[in-house]
Amino acid sequence: MSAIEISALNASPGIRKMLSEILIETVANGGSVSFMHPLPQDAAGAFWDGALAAAGRGERIILGAWDGDVLAGTVTLLLDCPHNQPHRAEIAKMMTRLSHRSRGVATALMRAAEELAVQRNRTLLVLDTATDGGAAGLYEKLGFTLTGEIPDYALKPHGGLTGTLIYWKRIGA
Numbered sequence: 001m002s003a004i005e006i007s008a009l010n011a012s013p014g015i016r017k018m019l020s021e022i023l024i025e026t027v028a029n030g031g032s033v034s035f036m037h038p039l040p041q042d043a044a045g046a047f048w049d050g051a052l053a054a055a056g057r058g059e060r061i062i063l064g065a066w067d068g069d070v071l072a073g074t075v076t077l078l079l080d081c082p083h084n085q086p087h088r089a090e091i092a093k094m095m096t097r098l099s100h101r102s103r104g105v106a107t108a109l110m111r112a113a114e115e116l117a118v119q120r121n122r123t124l125l126v127l128d129t130a131t132d133g134g135a136a137g138l139y140e141k142l143g144f145t146l147t148g149e150i151p152d153y154a155l156k157p158h159g160g161l162t163g164t165l166i167y168w169k170r171i172g173a
Helices: 013-028 041-056 105-119 136-141
Strands: 004-008 060-067 070-078 088-096 124-130 145-155 161-170
Touching: 004 105, 013 041, 013 060, 013 070, 013 088, 041 060, 060 105, 070 105, 088 105, 105 124, 105 136, 124 136, 124 145, 136 161
Parallel strands: 088 124
Antiparallel strands: 004 060, 060 070, 070 088, 124 161, 145 161
16 A cells, blocks of 8 residues: 545545445445445435535535545544534544555544644544444544443444444644
8 A cells, every 4th residue: 555645625526426435335334424224326425515515615624545546535524613612623424445444544534634623723623433333442542532422322324223432632732
């Protein structure tokens, strides 16, 4: 694998297609990212259309991890918080292609998202991850603190309920 390059993604048709592929692959393999399996291509595309439009308005930043010309992973930094929470940002939709897992892609994406949050004067990051099959180990390794678990929070992509773990991290000065 070549060096991973991280960049903000735009709304081009090629980017939308690659993001949709990662989302469909993640859901098919049990990733709890708000969708059920099977996830139709048009539903994945519609999600990314909305997300990329929100990024165009500055409400979020969608980052991509590139291994050459392969989009190996993505994470979203949500910036559009309520008026009384301008100091906070949220991490969402952390996904890595199966072919690129355990190679540092998610860590690189998370570090880049944190750096962008700090540049935007955010001092607190929050996120949640599924109790079953989520990325708790990654987030704890990166310094996130577990607040607690909400049981039976969402359906798993292939059915059945899973809880969610809520994490936070202070960032910046």
